[in-house]
Structure formats: structure tokens, C-alpha cells
Amino acid sequence: MFDAMLHAFGVIxxxxxxxxxxxxxxxxxxxxxxxxxxxxxxxxxxxPLTYSFDPLIALGLIAGIYNGSMYGGAIPAILLKIxxxxxxxxxxxxxxxxTRKGMGGLALKTACWSSAVGGTVSAIALMTLAPPxxxxxxxxxxxxxxxxxxxxxxxxxVLVGGxxxxxxxxxxxxxxxxxxxxxxxxxxxxxxxxxxxxIGGFPLMVVLIGLYAVPPILEMAEKQNSAHYDPANFRTHKxxxxxxxxxxxxxxWSKSSIIGVCVGILPGAGGNxxxxxxxxxxxxxxxxxxxxxxxxxxxxxxxxxxNSADNASSMIPALTLGxxxxxxxxxxxxxLMIHGLQPGPRLFTDSADIVFGFIWQLLLTSLLLFVLxxxxxxxxxxxxxxxxxxxxxxxTLVLMSIGVYTINGNTTDLYVMLGFGLxxxxxxxxxxxxxxxxLGVLLGPMAESNFRLxxxxxxxxxxxxxxxxxxxxxxxxxxxxxxxxxxxxxxRKCGG
Amino acid sequence: xNYRDFCTGVLFFLLGIGTVWYGKDFxxxxxxxxVSVGVLMSLFALGLMLRSLMNSQxxxxxxxxxxxxxxxTLTSCIGYFVLLPVAGFYxxxxxxxxxxxxxxxxxxxxxxxSITLVFITALYLxxxxxxxxxxxxxxxxxx
Amino acid sequence: xxxxxxxxACALALACTTALASNYPNRPIEIIVPAPAGGGTDSVAxxxxxxxxxxxxxxxxxxxxxxxxGAIGVNQVSRARPDGYxxxxxxxxxxxxxxxxxxxxxxxxxxxxxxxxxxxxxTLCVKPDFPADTAEEFLTELQNNPSRYTYGxxxxxxxxxxxxxxxxxxxxxxxxxxxxxxxxxxxxxxxxGHIDIYGGSIPPVLPYAQDGQAKxxxxxxxxxxxxxPQASGLEALGHPELETVLxxxxxxxxxxxxxxxxxxxxxxxxxxxxxxLLEFLAKQGEVPVLMRGEDLRAALKNESxxxxxxxxxxxxxxx
Numbered sequence: 001m002f003d004a005m006l007h008a009f010g011v012i013x014x015x016x017x018x019x020x021x022x023x024x025x026x027x028x029x030x031x032x033x034x035x036x037x038x039x040x041x042x043x044x045x046x047x048p049l050t051y052s053f054d055p056l057i058a059l060g061l062i063a064g065i066y067n068g069s070m071y072g073g074a075i076p077a078i079l080l081k082i083x084x085x086x087x088x089x090x091x092x093x094x095x096x097x098x099t100r101k102g103m104g105g106l107a108l109k110t111a112c113w114s115s116a117v118g119g120t121v122s123a124i125a126l127m128t129l130a131p132p133x134x135x136x137x138x139x140x141x142x143x144x145x146x147x148x149x150x151x152x153x154x155x156x157x158v159l160v161g162g163x164x165x166x167x168x169x170x171x172x173x174x175x176x177x178x179x180x181x182x183x184x185x186x187x188x189x190x191x192x193x194x195x196x197x198x199i200g201g202f203p204l205m206v207v208l209i210g211l212y213a214v215p216p217i218l219e220m221a222e223k224q225n226s227a228h229y230d231p232a233n234f235r236t237h238k239x240x241x242x243x244x245x246x247x248x249x250x251x252x253w254s255k256s257s258i259i260g261v262c263v264g265i266l267p268g269a270g271g272n273x274x275x276x277x278x279x280x281x282x283x284x285x286x287x288x289x290x291x292x293x294x295x296x297x298x299x300x301x302x303x304x305x306x307n308s309a310d311n312a313s314s315m316i317p318a319l320t321l322g323x324x325x326x327x328x329x330x331x332x333x334x335x336l337m338i339h340g341l342q343p344g345p346r347l348f349t350d351s352a353d354i355v356f357g358f359i360w361q362l363l364l365t366s367l368l369l370f371v372l373x374x375x376x377x378x379x380x381x382x383x384x385x386x387x388x389x390x391x392x393x394x395x396t397l398v399l400m401s402i403g404v405y406t407i408n409g410n411t412t413d414l415y416v417m418l419g420f421g422l423x424x425x426x427x428x429x430x431x432x433x434x435x436x437x438x439l440g441v442l443l444g445p446m447a448e449s450n451f452r453l454x455x456x457x458x459x460x461x462x463x464x465x466x467x468x469x470x471x472x473x474x475x476x477x478x479x480x481x482x483x484x485x486x487x488x489x490x491x492r493k494c495g496g
Numbered sequence: 497x498n499y500r501d502f503c504t505g506v507l508f509f510l511l512g513i514g515t516v517w518y519g520k521d522f523x524x525x526x527x528x529x530x531v532s533v534g535v536l537m538s539l540f541a542l543g544l545m546l547r548s549l550m551n552s553q554x555x556x557x558x559x560x561x562x563x564x565x566x567x568x569t570l571t572s573c574i575g576y577f578v579l580l581p582v583a584g585f586y587x588x589x590x591x592x593x594x595x596x597x598x599x600x601x602x603x604x605x606x607x608x609x610s611i612t613l614v615f616i617t618a619l620y621l622x623x624x625x626x627x628x629x630x631x632x633x634x635x636x637x638x639x
Numbered sequence: 640x641x642x643x644x645x646x647x648a649c650a651l652a653l654a655c656t657t658a659l660a661s662n663y664p665n666r667p668i669e670i671i672v673p674a675p676a677g678g679g680t681d682s683v684a685x686x687x688x689x690x691x692x693x694x695x696x697x698x699x700x701x702x703x704x705x706x707x708x709g710a711i712g713v714n715q716v717s718r719a720r721p722d723g724y725x726x727x728x729x730x731x732x733x734x735x736x737x738x739x740x741x742x743x744x745x746x747x748x749x750x751x752x753x754x755x756x757x758x759x760x761x762t763l764c765v766k767p768d769f770p771a772d773t774a775e776e777f778l779t780e781l782q783n784n785p786s787r788y789t790y791g792x793x794x795x796x797x798x799x800x801x802x803x804x805x806x807x808x809x810x811x812x813x814x815x816x817x818x819x820x821x822x823x824x825x826x827x828x829x830x831x832g833h834i835d836i837y838g839g840s841i842p843p844v845l846p847y848a849q850d851g852q853a854k855x856x857x858x859x860x861x862x863x864x865x866x867x868p869q870a871s872g873l874e875a876l877g878h879p880e881l882e883t884v885l886x887x888x889x890x891x892x893x894x895x896x897x898x899x900x901x902x903x904x905x906x907x908x909x910x911x912x913x914x915x916l917l918e919f920l921a922k923q924g925e926v927p928v929l930m931r932g933e934d935l936r937a938a939l940k941n942e943s944x945x946x947x948x949x950x951x952x953x954x955x956x957x958x
Contacts, residue, residue: 051689138831173508175533186526186795187796190522200707203706221566223562327677330677345847390600391593393596393597408704411581452525455525459815
């Protein structure tokens with residue numbers, strides 16, 4: 001296997017493959033940085049153009065776009081509070097307050113380094129641990145998925161901040177949004193009001209762009225016309241020296257990387273969840289949880305490292321088992337099929353050069369971020385902020401519209417995006433936290449359908465939820481997290 | 497008393513009740529979660545309402561900073577979405593950018609036109625020439 | 640007034656020239672695939688498209704319009720202008736199954752049949768330690784243990800489930816259907832041992848069958864499938880009438896001219912003579928099937944009626 005890895009490294013060092021990685025990463029940062037455009041859409045649009053090329057050129061582009069966009073999404077999240085991709089939602093929590101405090105340069109550098117670290121760890125996990133991690137994927141049945149979803153939902157307790165009522169209402173609203181559409185288990189149409197559009201449910205991407213990217217734009221439109229560019233924001237601070245960054249973040253990075261890799265190997269979860277769970281863990285574990293949301297750089301590090309660590313590991317079930325865990329993995333498998341490769345357990349042996357080559361590309365494009373990210377973000381993309389806000393608003397709205405339109409080719413999605421934007425704007429104004437909504441949308445349906453699948457399989461024997469070893473492990477973890485949270489609260493009440 | 501919280505509480509309460517009322521007829525086990533979500537939502541909404549009633553200080557916060565600009569942005573968006581399939585992507589986007597920029601206070605024609613031109617050209621290069629993704633066809637090209 | 644009339648005449652003349660089959664197609668075609676990018680339907684459509692473009696001497700763009708079990712994309716085509724520049728490349732379920740389950744604004748006879756492309760079967764597979772090695776033993780084992788075994792499938796009212804239920808009904812078998820989101824999810828739960836029987840399309844499970852990690856015992860087509868030698872087709876079991884397969888086709892909006900349909904159908908037929916394309920299809924366990932015009936419409940009608948009846952018996956029919 002080691003020989004195959006080395007040989008593949010030689011293959012991808014060919015100029016064409018190197019160029020594709022470079023172009024892919026640059027394109028990825030750009031796509032991520034433009035709100036509305038996202039990696040899934042970019043890869044889906046670009047892939048057919050590469051069918052006549054060598055597969056490793058196509059895969060180099062995919063690897064670059066995938067890793068680059070995870071960092072790119074952080075740029076508008078930090079500078080404008082607009083998540084460039086849905087995975088960057090958690091980055092806005094602390095990234096934007098940092099910019100407000102004049103620490104934009106540090107936030108961008110933190111995001112860039114954290115993305116690169118997360119992506120690198122994830123690619124190394126894919127390279128060395130793919131077979132055992134794939135066995136983990138298989139060991140997770142509906143019961144385990146149910147507990148994972150419950151675990152994620154309890155983290156809402158950390159995210160709600162001060163106001164329990166509003167936090168819970170936001171989470172429940174999210175679950176309700178996720179429930180709309182045909183129920184896959186019974187075929188029942190829920191909350192569709194006989195509307196053809198609603199049968200398939202609200203498209204996740206459209207909901208997330210609407211709720212998180214539209215409200216900041218609406219707020220910007222109301223403000224006095226001004227350019228947002230402030231050179232003081234991008235001056236290098238003492239605290240952003242490389243060694244200092246590593247010293248500050250290594251704990252957060254290691255935890256977020258593990259969380260990202262674990263979320264990645266579970267088909268269907270995704271980068272949003274990895275970022276939110278990493279952010280939560282960082283906040284839960286911090287000495288001063290109150291400083292999160294006020295511009296704590298650790299929050300940015302956790303979110304960006306988490307969403308990038310999801311990337312390569314989400315390819316593990318796809319490459320080792322032939323089971324695509326997300327849309328990008330599905331596109332990769334589709335591309336391999338068109339190039340005459342058979343996805344499945346023999347891919348690693350039958351097409352070692354291509355599979356290991358792709359893994360190397362995922363690793364190298366993450367490392368490329370160290371070089372490209374800092375330079376590009378600060379010198380080039382920040383220039384967009386020189387645009388007067390009166391033009392930034394309409395052009396961003398056009399980008400979001402084109403992004404949403406190209407997902408499904410459906411103009412109804414545009415109105416839905418605007419509708420959710422309005423809801424997000426109003427909830428913001430009423431001091432509702434928006435983070436629980438995204439967890440509700442992602443995890444509510446996941447918990448429900450896996451609960452019911454488990455009951456179907458076990459013929460309504462609920463003891464199944466407590467007797468399987470992995471389930472017990474997740475429950476134990478859940479209790480530890482909740483217990484420590486309660487203890488902390490208790491101590492603070494008594495001590496303070 | 498906090499009117500804002502009280503009103504949102506009422507809205508969420510109604511949404512919760514509606515969810516229960518609509519969800520109770522769902523088939524068998526597909527009804528459990530919708531009904532529980534509805535019940536929980538109305539309970540938390542009641543909590544919010546009670547708390548806002550007990551709150552003694554009057555909290556004032558404007559819903560919008562600048563209603564005129566807010567409404568202008570929303571209406572322009574809707575106009576844009578209506579126009580999009582009819583007039584085509586590039587035409588309606590150009591119109592939308594120029595109109596909205598004027599409505600929210602841009603008064604320098606050179607700035608508006610130059611930025612719009614550069615932006616639309618870049619989009620055209622990207623989508624029509626590189627990605628070859630078809631967008632709603634321009635009205636003057638449709639047969 | 641005069642200008643208006645002149646404009647009208649020009650428009651008419653333009654319309655006439657475009658309607659002439661001789662220069663059709665003279666601008667790029669949009670092919671709508673009602674499934675997300677990356678899946679089986681999408682891959683076949685894109686692969687075929689590569690060989691179709693040179694035949695048509697025009698570029699053709701694949702547009703994925705996913706959602707509603709395919710209904711959203713089909714609906715979009717059914718409302719498109721029937722000028723031959725918006726086509727549908729679909730598998731059978733959105734046309735013959737989904738309209739029984741959901742309200743849709745189309746039916747098999749409100750779309751113009753162009754040509755079928757290829758067909759593949761669904762398969763039922765078990766783990767190597769399952770006490771059966773042939774289709775007959777498998778069915779007997781299931782008959783003897785009612786409601787004991789679980790089989791994963793592509794969702795309530797998915798064509799895969801219907802294919803299995805037709806066979807089970809004929810043999811008086813009760814097996815517990817576990818609806819997953821798609822073949823990938825079913826495979827994951829099958830390999831992890833969370834369910835007993837894999838039910839789904841052939842390509843995902845094929846490498847496992849070849850490695851001996853799965854025993855595929857039944858294919859739902861009448862004939863056997865060369866890719867799965869251990870599996871029996873329904874003809875071999877004596878029930879060719881139970882055949883329920885996955886097949887792909889191209890359709891157009893209602894009212895598309897027959898001349899245009901013929902141009903496309905001819906191009907598809909010529910594209911399917913390419914050995915590379917045939918090899919690609921064979922790897923997916925698919926064989927080319929070319930059926931046109933009224934034959935295609937009749938096939939859709941028969942399947943739609945048969946599946947509607949079955950859904951009624953299963954208590955799943957809504958429309």
C-alpha cells in the first residue's frame with residue numbers, strides 16, 4: 001500500500017495535475033467567497049467539462065474547489081457577516097464581531113490556518129485510516145444515527161445563550177421547517193398544503209442561504225452608503241505570528257479536527273454540522289464561554305477547522321465502500337464511473353493511482369491554503385469592500401439569486417430564499433438566536449426518521465436504543481457533556 | 497411590559513397550535529413528531545408571553561432602521577424575480593442592480609454604470625463561456 | 640398597425656423555419672434530468688450526451704432538476720414549449736409510479752414519447768451466511784419465516800419496493816419493508832448488518848457480489864443478468880409477468896412534432912452503437928433497449944396501470 005501511495009504521488013506531480021490543483025483552489029476560494037455560489041454547484045457545473053480529460057485533472061479541480069471553498073466561505077462571513085457557503089454559518093458568530101473590533105486581519109488569518117489544518121488532518125485520516133473508519137460507517141445503524149442527532153440537538157443548550165425560551169422556539173421552528181414535505185417512511189405529505197413545490201420539502205441550501213445570508217444584506221441596504229474597507233483592519237498584529245497562532249489554537253484544532261473527521265464519515269451529516277459541533281465544544285470547554293459571540297478568535301478557529309476537517313473524511317465511505325455521504329462525494333463517484341472506474345471496495349486496489357492520487361490532491365490543496373489563503377484574502381478579496389454598499393447590496397443579491405437558481409433551475413426557490421431572509425431578519429430583530437434553527441433543520445428530521453427506522457427494524461422494541469454498544473458509547477458521551485455543563489452552572493451559581 | 501416579545505410569543509403560540517391541529521391527522525407514526533413539536537412550541541411561546549408580561553421596564557426597539565430603504569430592497573427583489581424568467585437573466589439583473597442602487601441612495605451615475613457593466617460581463621464570461629450553464633434566456637433572443 | 644402586421648409575419652416566418660425538421664436542431668438543446676447530479680440516472684444521461692452531441696451536431700446541456708421523486712423535473716418539461724429544445728431524460732418511476740402517489744400535473748400520455756434508452760433490473764441480495772443459495776431456496780426461506788426478515792428498499796412507493804412486493808405477493812411471502820433514502824443508504828445498512836436483505840439497483844452492490852460479500856439471488860427482470868450469475872430472472876422462476884425493471888427514456892413536452900422526435904430518436908440509436916458507451920452501460924448492468932413513439936407510450940401505459948393496481952392493493956395509492 002505504501003508503494004502505491006508513493007507511486008500515486010509521482011503521478012500527481014505531473015504539471016497538468018499540479019495546475020488543476022492550483023486553479024481549483026483559487027476557483028474554490030473565489031466560489032466560497034461569493035455568497036450564493038457554493039462548491040456543490042460549482043463542481044456539478046464544471047465536472048461535465050472535464051469528462052474528456054485525464055481523471056486526475058478533474059479530481060485535482062474537485063479537491064481544490066472543495067478545500068478552497070471551505071476557507072473562501074469564511075471571508076465574507078468575517079468581513080460582512082454573510083456566510084459565503086452554508087458551512088461558514090458558525091464562522092460569522094465570532095468572525096464578524098472580530099472585524100467590528102478591528103481584528104479582521106487576525107480573523108482571516110485564523111480562518112485560513114484553521115481551514116488548512118483541518119483539511120490536512122482530514123486528508124491524512126483518509127490516507128492512513130480509511131479502511132477502519134469505513135467499518136465505523138457500517139457499524140452505525142439507524143439507532144446510532146438517532147443518538148448522534150440527539151447529541152447534536154442537546155448542544156442547542158450551549159448555543160441558545162442567555163434566553164432559553166427564544167432558543168428553544170428557534171430550534172423548534174427549525175425542526176418544523178425540516179419536517180415539511182413527503183415523509184419518506186410513510187409517504188404521508190406533511191405541511192405541504194397541496195402545493196407541488198412543498199412536496200419535496202424546502203431545499204436545505206435555499207433555506208440556509210435565505211436565513212443566514214439575506215438578513216445581513218437587508219441590514220446593509222438600510223445603512224448609510226459607505227465603503228466597508230478599512231485598512232487598519234488588515235494590519236498584521238503581533239498576535240498573528242505563526243508560532244503564536246499554533247500555541248493559541250492547537251487544542252481547539254485537535255478537537256475540531258477529530259469532530260470534523262467523525263462527522264465526515266457519517267453519510268448525510270455534512271460540514272455545517274461539523275462546524276457547529278466544533279464551535280459548541282470550544283465554547284463549552286472555554287474558561288469564559290461569555291466571550292464567544294463577542295469576537296473570540298477561538299470560535300473562528302473551531303468553526304473553520306471543523307468544516308474543513310469534514311471534507312476529505314466525507315470521501316471515506318465513498319471511496320472505500322461506494323456509498324456517497326454527500327453531494328460532492330456523489331459527484332466524485334459519478335465522475336469516476338464516467339471514466340470507467342467501478343466505485344466499491346476494490347477501487348483502492350484496482351485504481352490505486354487514481355484513488356491515492358486524489359487523496360494526495362486533497363492533502364496538497366489543503367496545504368496550498370497556507371500559501372494562497374493569506375495572500376489572496378487580505379490583498380485581493382478585501383478589495384471588494386471598497387465597493388460602496390449601495391452597489392455591494394444589489395450585486396450580492398444577484399449572486400445569491402444565480403446561486404439559488406442554479407441549484408434546481410427553479411424560480412420558486414428565489415421567492416423562498418427571500419421569504420426565509422425576511423424571517424431571519426425579523427427574528428434577528430426580536431433577539432432570537434439563529435444558530436438553533438440550522439441545528440433543528442439538519443437534525444430534527446434525522447432524529448425522527450432514524451428513530452422510526454429503528455422501531456421498524458426492531459418491531460417496536462425500544463430497548464434496542466440502549467443495548468447496542470456504540471449507542472451506549474454515544475449516550476455516555478451525551479451524559480458527560482450534559483453533566484459537565486450542569487456542574488459548571490452549579491459551581492458558578494454557588495461560587496459567584 | 498415587552499410588547500415585542502409578547503407579540504412574537506402570540507405568533508409562535510398560534511404557529512404551534514396550527515401545527516398540532518394540522519399534524520394530528522397525519523398517518524400513524526408520522527404524526528408523533530409534528531404534534532410534539534407543535535405542543536412544545538406553544539408551551540415555550542406561553543412562557544415567553546408570561547415573561548414579557550412580568551417584565552416591568554418598557555423595551556423599545558425599532559423593527560427596521562430605515563423602513564423606506566428596506567421596503568425598496570424587498571420590492572426590487574420581487575420585481576427582479578418576476579422579471580427574470582420573462583426578460584432573461586442578464587437584462588433583468590442589469591435593471592435590478594441599477595434600480596436598487598438608485599433607490600438605496602447611490603447618486604453617481606458613472607460609479608453605478610461602470611460597476612454594473614464589469615459585474616455583468618464577469619457573470620456572462622463565467623456562466624455562458626466557461627461553465628456553459630443556461631440561465632433564463634434574454635427576451636430579445638427568445639424565438 | 641402595418642408594423643405590427645409586419646412583425647407578426649416575421650414572427651410567423653421565424654416560427655415556420657424553426658419548425659422545419661431539416662435544420663433542427665439549430666441551437667443548443669436543454670436536457671432536463673429529474674435527479675440530482677452524480678446518481679445513476681445522471682451518469683447515464685451525461686455519458687449518452689457525450690455521444691449524442693456529435694450525432695445532433697449541436698451542444699446539449701444536462702440540467703439537473705431534482706426533487707419530489709423526480710416529479711419536479713418532469714413537471715418542468717411538461718410545461719415547457721414543445722419546440723424540441725427542452726427534452727427530458729428520465730427513468731421510469733417519475734412517469735409510472737409517482738403520479739399514483741402524489742398530485743402531479745402530468746401523466747404518461749401528456750408527454751411526447753421519443754425513445755427508450757436502456758434497462759436494468761433491481762436485485763435482492765443477502766449476506767453469505769444466509770441459509771439459501773438459489774432463488775427458490777431464498778423464496779422458500781422467506782415463506783417459512785413470515786415477518787422475520789427485513790429488506791431495505793428505495794422508499795415507500797419506490798419502484799424497487801413495488802418490484803419486490805409483486806414477487807412476494809405471488810409467493811405469499813411476508814417480509815418487512817424498511818424504506819431508506821436510496822440504494823447507497825440501503826447498501827450501508829445491509830453491509831453493516833442492520834437489515835437482512837438488500838433491495839435496490841445493481842451497480843452499488845455489484846462489486847460486493849463479485850467479491851462474495853453478498854449473494855444476489857433474484858433480479859427483477861424476466862431474463863437473467865449476466866453481471867450477476869447467481870441470481871435468477873423471473874422467467875427462470877416461471878413468473879415472467881412479474882417483471883418490474885428500471886428503464887430509462889427520453890420524452891418531450893406534449894405537442895412536440897413527430898419529425899423532431901424522430902431526429903432525436905435516430906441520434907440516440909446511432910449513439911448507442913458506440914462500443915465505449917455500450918461497455919459503460921454493461922458495467923452498470925444495463926442493456927440498451929430502443930422503443931419509439933406509440934410503442935413507448937403503450938409500454939408506459941401498461942406499466943403505469945399495473946403499478947397503480949399494485950399500489951392500490953398495498954394501500955399506498957393516493958391518486
